Amino acid sequence: MTVSPDLDRRFREAANALGLVDIGFDVVESPVGELLVAASDRGLASIWFDPDADADLERLARIAGPRVLRSPRAVDVARRELDEYFAGRRRAFDLPLDLRALPPFTVAVLRELARVPYGETTTYGALAERVGRPRAARAVGTVMNRNRIPIVLPCHRVVGSSGDLVGYAGGLDRKVRLLELEGAR
Amino acid sequence: MLTDASGHALRETMMDAVAIEPFERFYEAHRSEVLRLLRRQLGAERAEDAFQETFLRALQAYPRLRHGEHLRAWVLTIARNVAIDAVRRTRPTVELHETGAADGRPAYEELSHLTDDLPPKERAAVVLRYGYDLAYDQIAAALGSSEEAARQAASTGVRRLRRRITP
Numbered sequence: 001m002t003v004s005p006d007l008d009r010r011f012r013e014a015a016n017a018l019g020l021v022d023i024g025f026d027v028v029e030s031p032v033g034e035l036l037v038a039a040s041d042r043g044l045a046s047i048w049f050d051p052d053a054d055a056d057l058e059r060l061a062r063i064a065g066p067r068v069l070r071s072p073r074a075v076d077v078a079r080r081e082l083d084e085y086f087a088g089r090r091r092a093f094d095l096p097l098d099l100r101a102l103p104p105f106t107v108a109v110l111r112e113l114a115r116v117p118y119g120e121t122t123t124y125g126a127l128a129e130r131v132g133r134p135r136a137a138r139a140v141g142t143v144m145n146r147n148r149i150p151i152v153l154p155c156h157r158v159v160g161s162s163g164d165l166v167g168y169a170g171g172l173d174r175k176v177r178l179l180e181l182e183g184a185r
Numbered sequence: 186m187l188t189d190a191s192g193h194a195l196r197e198t199m200m201d202a203v204a205i206e207p208f209e210r211f212y213e214a215h216r217s218e219v220l221r222l223l224r225r226q227l228g229a230e231r232a233e234d235a236f237q238e239t240f241l242r243a244l245q246a247y248p249r250l251r252h253g254e255h256l257r258a259w260v261l262t263i264a265r266n267v268a269i270d271a272v273r274r275t276r277p278t279v280e281l282h283e284t285g286a287a288d289g290r291p292a293y294e295e296l297s298h299l300t301d302d303l304p305p306k307e308r309a310a311v312v313l314r315y316g317y318d319l320a321y322d323q324i325a326a327a328l329g330s331s332e333e334a335a336r337q338a339a340s341t342g343v344r345r346l347r348r349r350i351t352p
Binding site: 058 | 205206209210218224233236237240244245247
């Protein structure tokens with residue numbers, strides 16, 4: 001007995017509307033490939049490149065709880081802002097973020113990262129200084145590598161002190177693409 | 186980064202201890218079977234509302250589950266309960282009281298010990314006819330069969346009961 005797309009959609013919408021979902025997600029198309037975008041009632045919780053259905057469900061459950069449900073409605077706002085960003089019509093995101101379960105140092109670094117303006121770059125060392133840990137450039141690199149909300153938290157704007165791109169969890173091609181989109185390269 | 190790494194490991198251990206699969210996977214694994222069961226019991230049209238209600242109830246209870254075992258049996262039980270409620274709602278409450286036993290228990294409970302051994306379809310037809318006082322077209326819809334088949338199932342069930350009760 002196949003569940004019709006309409007019945008499936010109605011269930012997902014009802015679950016979301018009744019606030020019974022810990023974290024809702026959907027796949028969003030973008031010029032840098034498919035993104036798995038997830039949000040809880042606290043805000044945007046993750047954006048992952050190259051969605052991998054099985055592993056991603058477990059990772060989402062670890063962030064917010066076991067009630068993980070695909071729910072287009074839950075990521076409507078994020079989808080719209082991402083579309084605008086990729087169309088060159090948005091320079092800053094206006095989304096609450098769900099940073100729960102992250103260690104304080106990580107949160108401090110991500111908050112500083114969020115201040116790096118559109119179209120500009122900074123360095124790992126400079127970010128480390130801004131959170132009061134000038135010698136923690138490598139630790140900042142680790143935070144960038146594990147950033148679970150890339151694009152919106154713009155770790156692509158962080159480069160090496162020599163201007164070298166260094167690395168990007170989503171692949172260097174994407175880092176280049178995002179910087180070009182913003183006119184930073 | 187030591188605190189970061191060890192905190193992360195601790196969380197992983199905690200999550201493994203809980204080990205309830207993400208709801209999306211549970212829903213995808215069982216939705217077809219749940220819909221099949223509800224269609225059998227309620228007919229195609231009413232099965233859709235019952236389907237939503239079943240999985241909404243499951244979502245509501247999901248965080249309270251202590252382990253991830255027997256989830257299939259669990260959700261099918263919820264579906265059966267939703268179906269029973271749906272059938273019950275088709276009759277006005279006042280009539281339920283009228284047909285209820287003297288101690289206030291509904292009639293279907295009176296019937297249950299008698300009908301337990303009947304084949305499932307006959308049991309359902311007997312309970313719906315004599316416990317809930319449903320009309321045969323309603324029973325047919327509930328069983329997903331024709332009205333004639335519903336009538337047949339109820340009367341065969343009753344004959345079988347009579348043979349058992351009268352020595």
